[in-house]
Amino acid sequence: MKVERLKINYRTLEEFKKFHEHGLEELSMYEDLRANLVEDSSSSPFYGVYEDGKLVARMSLYPIDARFDRYFSPPRDHFELWKLEVLPGYKGRGFGRALVQYGQSLGEPIKTNVRYGAQDFFTKLGFEPVKYDPNRDRGENPYVWIPATEDQSYEPTR
Amino acid sequence: MKVERLKINYRTLEEFKKFHEHGLEELSMYEDLRANLVEDSSSSPFYGVYEDGKLVARMSLYPIDARFDRYFSPPRDHFELWKLEVLPGYKGRGFGRALVQYGQSLGEPIKTNVRYGAQDFFTKLGFEPVKYDPNRDRGENPYVWIPATEDQSYEPTR
Numbered sequence: 001m002k003v004e005r006l007k008i009n010y011r012t013l014e015e016f017k018k019f020h021e022h023g024l025e026e027l028s029m030y031e032d033l034r035a036n037l038v039e040d041s042s043s044s045p046f047y048g049v050y051e052d053g054k055l056v057a058r059m060s061l062y063p064i065d066a067r068f069d070r071y072f073s074p075p076r077d078h079f080e081l082w083k084l085e086v087l088p089g090y091k092g093r094g095f096g097r098a099l100v101q102y103g104q105s106l107g108e109p110i111k112t113n114v115r116y117g118a119q120d121f122f123t124k125l126g127f128e129p130v131k132y133d134p135n136r137d138r139g140e141n142p143y144v145w146i147p148a149t150e151d152q153s154y155e156p157t158r
Numbered sequence: 159m160k161v162e163r164l165k166i167n168y169r170t171l172e173e174f175k176k177f178h179e180h181g182l183e184e185l186s187m188y189e190d191l192r193a194n195l196v197e198d199s200s201s202s203p204f205y206g207v208y209e210d211g212k213l214v215a216r217m218s219l220y221p222i223d224a225r226f227d228r229y230f231s232p233p234r235d236h237f238e239l240w241k242l243e244v245l246p247g248y249k250g251r252g253f254g255r256a257l258v259q260y261g262q263s264l265g266e267p268i269k270t271n272v273r274y275g276a277q278d279f280f281t282k283l284g285f286e287p288v289k290y291d292p293n294r295d296r297g298e299n300p301y302v303w304i305p306a307t308e309d310q311s312y313e314p315t316r
Contacts, residue, residue: 028290
């Protein structure tokens with residue numbers, strides 16, 4: 001199972017249409033391509049797994065600069081993980097886990113918003129719920145992961 | 159159909175358990191109640207509709223101070239709408255619409271993150287998609303609504 005960083009091009013965007021979480025972000029990517037605002041081969045925040053030439057799982061990882069960090073103390077560079085999704089018919093085969101573990105291999109902490117039903121999946125991968133802050137979280141379910149080898153002074157704010 | 163602001167108490171939190179989007183926020187409310195950090199009758203960000211004594215629909219509205227506004231230009235106080243949800247068996251009867259319209263009656267603009275499949279619901283209520291900004295939106299689908307009677311200089315950033 002090979003996780004790869006997805007290039008922004010028409011072929012990738014066609015594959016994205018099969019995914020449930022398809023919205024303004026993908027529309028905006030189409031517009032950027034049409035307006036030649038991006039190179040066909042630009043890298044994107046998306047990572048995915050192909051099987052037999054078909055994109056069957058994807059996630060996005062947005063690098064967050066420490067200046068905008070609201071989850072770690074002291075503030076630090078990290079990734080926000082969104083849009084983790086495995087196509088129907090491909091679930092239960094480890095595609096989602098492979099994607100998250102790939103993100104974890106990049107060496108930075110990760111924050112994600114865990115959907116109902118996915119808590120166990122993320123806690124098995126070492127994520128922990130943060131202490132809920134109504135002003136910051138506004139209904140989200142933030143979970144964070146920090147690399148195990150790190151200095152213990154980097155504790156999530158909880 | 160009467161929309162009411164929900165009080166934070168054990169009864170309300172028990173009703174919340176029937177809803178799909180149930181997570182850290184609700185757990186935190188329980189903890190606050192147990193620790194006597196809130197009055198039983200405290201008001202909450204939640205609004206809901208009861209039928210025959212049962213909570214059948216809810217949403218949350220978080221007041222955002224203009225200082226933290228990232229969606230309107232010039233920045234202004236507004237609401238973020240989250241967790242709009244109607245229980246199975248009660249869909250298609252206008253509960254969701256009544257909740258959003260109640261929010262619109264409060265006189266401030268509203269920003270929400272529209273889920274896949276709910277675009278038509280929100281555009282019929284006057285919401286419009288914003289121009290997607292990858293650094294701000296990170297995979298969200300932000301839609302905004304501004305009161306129709308307002309000075310036209312308050313345009314959403316798009």
